[in-house]
Amino acid sequence: MGIVGGFDVHRQQITFDLLDMETGQVSRGEIRPATRSGLRRWLERFEGREDIAIAMEACTGWRFIVEELEAAGVEAHLAEVADTRALRGPKRRAKNDREDARHLRELLQNGRLPEAWIPPEPIQELRSLFRLRKTLVDERTSWQQRIQACLFHHGQPARPRLLTRDRRAWLQTLQLSPAARQQIEVALRMIDQLQEELQALDQQLLEKAHRLRGCQILTRELYGMGPFTALATLSELGNAARFSRSRQVVRYAGLDITVYQSDGKRSRGRLSRQGPELLRWALYEASISAHRPTSPDHAYFMDLSNRVGTNRARLAEARKLLRRAYHLLRPLGERAFEEEVA
Numbered sequence: 001m002g003i004v005g006g007f008d009v010h011r012q013q014i015t016f017d018l019l020d021m022e023t024g025q026v027s028r029g030e031i032r033p034a035t036r037s038g039l040r041r042w043l044e045r046f047e048g049r050e051d052i053a054i055a056m057e058a059c060t061g062w063r064f065i066v067e068e069l070e071a072a073g074v075e076a077h078l079a080e081v082a083d084t085r086a087l088r089g090p091k092r093r094a095k096n097d098r099e100d101a102r103h104l105r106e107l108l109q110n111g112r113l114p115e116a117w118i119p120p121e122p123i124q125e126l127r128s129l130f131r132l133r134k135t136l137v138d139e140r141t142s143w144q145q146r147i148q149a150c151l152f153h154h155g156q157p158a159r160p161r162l163l164t165r166d167r168r169a170w171l172q173t174l175q176l177s178p179a180a181r182q183q184i185e186v187a188l189r190m191i192d193q194l195q196e197e198l199q200a201l202d203q204q205l206l207e208k209a210h211r212l213r214g215c216q217i218l219t220r221e222l223y224g225m226g227p228f229t230a231l232a233t234l235s236e237l238g239n240a241a242r243f244s245r246s247r248q249v250v251r252y253a254g255l256d257i258t259v260y261q262s263d264g265k266r267s268r269g270r271l272s273r274q275g276p277e278l279l280r281w282a283l284y285e286a287s288i289s290a291h292r293p294t295s296p297d298h299a300y301f302m303d304l305s306n307r308v309g310t311n312r313a314r315l316a317e318a319r320k321l322l323r324r325a326y327h328l329l330r331p332l333g334e335r336a337f338e339e340e341v342a
Contacts, residue, residue: 002051006104008097009061010034016054017101019109028098036064043072055108057081058116066118076118079104082274083114119238122337126208126235133201134278140194143187147171150183163191205231214336217328222321223296224289232282233325234336240329249326253279255319271315280318287317 005018014031031042046052053075056062062078069076088103107113119127147162156174161167171184209215209227218230225233243249250256254275273280290301290313297317305313329336 002049003046003053004105004109005052005054006101006106006108007054007056007065008100008104009056009059009065010097011061014039014065015097015101017098017105019105021109028101034061036068039065039068040072043068043074046072046074049073053077053108055079055104055113057084057104063124077108077113078116078118079107080114080116087112087114117238117242120334123235123238126231126337129201129205129208130232130235130278133198133205134281136194136198136201140191140198143191143194147184147187150176150180150187154180163195202228211339212336213338213340214329214332216340217332217336218325221328222286222324223294224286224321225325226286229282229286232278233286233322234329236276236279236282237325237329239334240326240336241331241333243326243330246323246326249322250319251275253283253322255280255283255315255322279322283318283321284314286321287314290314290317 002022003018003020005016008015012032012034014034016027016029016031018027019025020027031038050073052073054069055077056065056079058078058081066076066078084104084107087107104113144162148158151174152158154174154176156176159167159170162171168188171188176184206227209219209231212231212234214234215227215230218225218233219227222230237249237252240249243252247256251272252275254271254273254277256272258270258272289295290297291305291310292298295301297320301313301317304316
């Protein structure tokens with residue numbers, strides 16, 4: 001490799017640290033503004049060269065940088081944020097952007113960079129759509145909670161499922177102050193607007209789930225997997241062939257148990273929660289069906305639930321589902337994202 005470098009990415013600037021392996025010359029500086037056009041102008045100096053590699057952390061903003069680097073013939077590397085921080089070791093001096101860029105460059109130069117997978121554009125688009133859905137659902141839930149808080153503040157009874165027609169009619173009969181009435185009406189209008197966006201997005205995602213080969217296999221072979229949970233699992237897991245063992249997938253999802261132990265002391269195990277939140281959500285939602293008598297894991301789930309509790313039993317079932325999904329998707333590789341007629 002002729003030139004190796006590291007990028008420390010911020011919204012206003014990109015701090016770079018480059019080393020020419022042939023001459024030993026080190027160049028440092030900033031790319032301003034931190035936009036696609038600004039980066040493109042900076043990359044013009046390397047036109048015609050194909051011996052450049054640059055590393056950056058997998059934080060917000062990496063997508064357009066990777067796209068521009070690859071378009072310019074530069075080899076892009078993504079680094080896991082937590083693992084990169086751990087490799088820095090004990091903090092002995094002030095941390096700054098230049099030190100971060102140099103740290104990434106040195107890890108790449110020495111072959112110690114904790115690489116993160118760069119998903120192809122179709123998978124990135126699919127992830128963005130599903131994460132948009134989660135944002136809309138969370139926002140809808142937030143407005144419902146505001147209504148419940150307003151009702152409690154005025155001494156009214158809490159009622160679940162406020163969005164049904166009967167519950168809305170009940171809200172109109174309550175004796176509330178003018179400000180409280182306005183709060184509830186605004187919240188209901190916001191919920192209606194969010195619901196319209198969700199219906200259109202859900203239809204788009206359902207059509208996608210019914211066409212993707214990987215989703216078809218997951219919904220057919222795994223009890224409890226529906227179109228949404230299968231699509232979330234497939235998009236957040238990505239190409240399963242990049243993992244060599246199922247335990248690596250469990251760790252990637254953040255469903256592994258971490259335990260602190262020193263001498264004779266051992267803390268209670270907890271989930272690491274280091275992986276994609278949507279992947280854990282999809283697996284946990286699918287695991288809820290394990291309590292049904294028709295589930296193939298019913299006996300396992302009930303026995304575990306009696307011993308360790310329902311929540312832990314569902315987490316154990318989620319890990320089982322993830323391992324099964326891995327073994328189903330791994331032989332397909334990238335073909336899991338091919339579209340076919342259901």
